Amino acid sequence: MDNRTVTKDVRRYNSYLSTVNLNYNFLSNPWIPTMWSFTFPGFGHLLLGMYLEGYLLVFWEIVVNSSAHLNEAMMYSFIGKFELAKEVLNFKWALLYIGVYVFAAWDSYRSSVDTNKINILARNENAMIVPFKMSALSIAYLEQYPPRIAAAWSFFMPGVGQFLIHRLPTGFIILFWWMLLCYLSNFPLAIFYTLTGSFELVPSILVPKWFLYMPSIYVYSMFDAYFFSVEFNKLFKVEQATFLKREYQNKNFKIPRKKRKLY
Amino acid sequence: MYVIASFEHSFYLEMAINELEGNGINKDNIFAIPLTPKVGQRQAFDTIHHSDGISLMDGPAIIGTLLAVVGATYGYILRWGPVIWGLIGLAIGFIVGFAFKLLLNRGKLFRKKTKGTTTEVVLMINCYESQAALVEKILYNYYAIGVAKINQS
Numbered sequence: 244m245d246n247r248t249v250t251k252d253v254r255r256y257n258s259y260l261s262t263v264n265l266n267y268n269f270l271s272n273p274w275i276p277t278m279w280s281f282t283f284p285g286f287g288h289l290l291l292g293m294y295l296e297g298y299l300l301v302f303w304e305i306v307v308n309s310s311a312h313l314n315e316a317m318m319y320s321f322i323g324k325f326e327l328a329k330e331v332l333n334f335k336w337a338l339l340y341i342g343v344y345v346f347a348a349w350d351s352y353r354s355s356v357d358t359n360k361i362n363i364l365a366r367n368e369n370a371m372i373v374p375f376k377m378s379a380l381s382i383a384y385l386e387q388y389p390p391r392i393a394a395a396w397s398f399f400m401p402g403v404g405q406f407l408i409h410r411l412p413t414g415f416i417i418l419f420w421w422m423l424l425c426y427l428s429n430f431p432l433a434i435f436y437t438l439t440g441s442f443e444l445v446p447s448i449l450v451p452k453w454f455l456y457m458p459s460i461y462v463y464s465m466f467d468a469y470f471f472s473v474e475f476n477k478l479f480k481v482e483q484a485t486f487l488k489r490e491y492q493n494k495n496f497k498i499p500r501k502k503r504k505l506y
Numbered sequence: 507m508y509v510i511a512s513f514e515h516s517f518y519l520e521m522a523i524n525e526l527e528g529n530g531i532n533k534d535n536i537f538a539i540p541l542t543p544k545v546g547q548r549q550a551f552d553t554i555h556h557s558d559g560i561s562l563m564d565g566p567a568i569i570g571t572l573l574a575v576v577g578a579t580y581g582y583i584l585r586w587g588p589v590i591w592g593l594i595g596l597a598i599g600f601i602v603g604f605a606f607k608l609l610l611n612r613g614k615l616f617r618k619k620t621k622g623t624t625t626e627v628v629l630m631i632n633c634y635e636s637q638a639a640l641v642e643k644i645l646y647n648y649y650a651i652g653v654a655k656i657n658q659s
Contacts, residue, residue, distance in 0.1 A: 321576065433587070434589060437586070442586050449582075449587070449588050458571055458592055466564070466567035469567075488538070491537060492537060493534040496535065498630075499508045499658055
């Protein structure tokens, strides 16, 4: 079964299985992608399966935020050193930041509202779900994954949980930025000093400019792995139930019954 | 002769059907009834078998992220450093978000809980009496939850 034959006769559908990614349009509260966009522009779009927008916005966020020194300014403001915050902020970039930041959040909300409507319409069309796909380089299939295991993998190494549930584009971008930010922010060293108890060394070596990106990426990675394994488990069940109803409900099957005289 | 079994959705179910067909049970004599889960019967935690609950992780994850960033920032001036305070922020955010979510959804979550395995598919096989033992064995081999035999001939 191919995506092309499945989607030929329907106008809208909710899942698209390719060997690179299982893209899935799910019903959700629009505030969830919006809040993710607030924590890190682009993540709302990654969650909705709009990878091109997501990739652009994540790239934009890291370039513009670090050029504007926004993370450092944020840190100084939090700890009350407002003078330092003003000093470190590069206004030339910071003003450019605002527009796209707000747009990313607003666009996540709008897209989520739209994809919710499309989800409902597509359900009505009952497009078949492709359960298996194989190419020269990969095999992809619907499976049931324990959500906690996927989240645990992303807990130990962000991005890996996404590989487990076969969402390679998300896994790739998370793993890529995570490794780069780990390197730039001296995060592994900071962990080493924290574990050996040399706490006073940690702030001096951990670069806030790069480190402050990392909590959002870390938690998003766990959330995404968890969320999509839950959704894919449902998808697996729906697909199997549809298959069984189609193939194993012969009209001539005699249902067992007792013949008893009622009168 | 009827053999009736209950299953969860899994690859094993399809493999069981596959093996039955391989052992001479005609496809038309196998009847599968996937059950639609009762709406509102939700689980507090999503597992591989009960994943139709409301996702409890969205709120906690977002609040956890926010507090992790705040914790990491304050970590620069607090004693234990950004790593530990970031994690403390994450944990607090997670617990607060989780408690909040549980509180909001308490009606849905604690209404009725099903423990252990749940039947998701009922499988009926119409076969000769001589085949029944084999059918039963195959079904159990592929993790049927329960199997019943009914003789009406």
